[in-house]
Amino acid sequence: MPRSSFLMRVIILGSGAGGGVPQWNSASPACILARAGTIPSRTQCALAVSSDGERWVLINASPDLRQQLAATPALHPKPGTVRGSGIAAVMLTGGEIDAIAGLLTLRERHAFVIYAAPTVLTVLAENQIFAALDATLVPRRAMPSGEAFDVADLRVEAFAVPGKVPLFAERDGADPGRSEDGDTVGLSISTPGAGTLVFIPGCAALNADIRARIRAADLLMFDGTLYRDDEMITAGAGLKTGARMGHMSLDGPGGTLAALHDIAPRRRVLIHLNNTNPVLLPDSAERHHVERQGWIVAEDGMEFSL
């Protein structure tokens, strides 16, 4: 069979940042519009990727995973089976709740493999609640950093991204600042006959390695959490800047739009969108601005082929 007949399918299960849109306790303009059905609701960020449409790899296990799987026919068990799933593996790009809590949804004696950075595996090991996933059925493997490995016929490379330790693991009062010790990773995913997806849902800063990986991507999905570094503060929605939360912002001279303008591939998607981000509002100047620069604002259920 010619390799050209192979495609990689990428489904956006969730396009929102932690809390989603609407976020349960937020009355931001985007949350109000999402509740009214005027703009799409967005669950918390996760992808499903497959080399054959049968075996699927989840990228992050969001707290909304049950809802996301119910909404995605490709991930339903086949009729005629009693129990089953095409989910072969779950890869985690960090240890925040919005990336790992959905593992608890997968607690029904289905065999799959968890891949994560060693620090994230430590979070899972230290929280007994994840013992709901029987280790004999659901082994946990450390993702080698910068080294390719194969999962369900996908070629994967995890690479360190400047980020931060999970909020719940911060020490009292300490500002952990930026962490580059591998808590947060990005992923390059490809198949032999197809192109390369680069997925970086959280990124505090670019470096030469990340730039090179972005240049090599055919499809980029990148941290679109905040438009402006201080937008949560000016919206009265929080006390933290984007930088404090481990996210670059889109706007400004050092922002994502400027930094990636010339190096991102033609297919470029903003994902992990916070409910304060004005790009969620279809008529905003910010939405028009990112679209003019070629960016797609991610929505749940979007599908891409490579």
Next chain:
Amino acid sequence: MPRSSFLMRVIILGSGAGGGVPQWNSASPACILARAGTIPSRTQCALAVSSDGERWVLINASPDLRQQLAATPALHPKPGTVRGSGIAAVMLTGGEIDAIAGLLTLRERHAFVIYAAPTVLTVLAENQIFAALDATLVPRRAMPSGEAFDVADLRVEAFAVPGKVPLFAERDGADPGRSEDGDTVGLSISTPGAGTLVFIPGCAALNADIRARIRAADLLMFDGTLYRDDEMITAGAGLKTGARMGHMSLDGPGGTLAALHDIAPRRRVLIHLNNTNPVLLPDSAERHHVERQGWIVAEDGMEFSL
């Protein structure tokens, strides 16, 4: 204002057992019909209760809590506020994932109180991930057993129910059998001018205290997990009996229907429904049978006033 104008509102946020309907990896008849929209989907079991329609007490925090809150206008933040919620407290009837994981959804610096049995508070303390709920904003209080206490003008009594320790906390290989040490509780909830809700989503066996509380109820919501003790085994969906999972079954001489026939109040609701339970199928003999005995089969979004 005359007390008679006060009502207690009870909203069923979720009516399903652990995993919900459809359950992500199940192709049971009910799951297939729920995916097709032929029968209602059911999220995992939880209630919202209010004495005034403004301040709400959640009973259990299911993994589906974000979806449940989005679907429930009474629990949306008021427009005009930036952030806010009427949720004043969360009461937990057990430590299973389907009762506690939703706490992680409430991690956005909103002040409320968690009430749970001491053993359940130990589960929360031993899993650092729940530190996402800042203890200075979200205090955790042990529910006194058998003693009334007040929460948001609701009068609450928690009472021990035969159950079992959470699955994820079982020791390897050991069958913990039945636990009566307070891991699982039922709740009686009332307001001065209204009647009494008795909520028992999991019950391994009745005893004299539970029977007396059920007799005193105006509205009963009771464990409807399984119709037959061995239905998960005969469906090929698992290896465990209902008894092993801490649930009485509806059918049979020692079953719930027979045991509660003469003591349950007129308003009687089966809740915490597993995806294997034939009462989910509208035309089943089992559904007709429970309805002839006066039982309502719970659906998400049902609301009751007392």
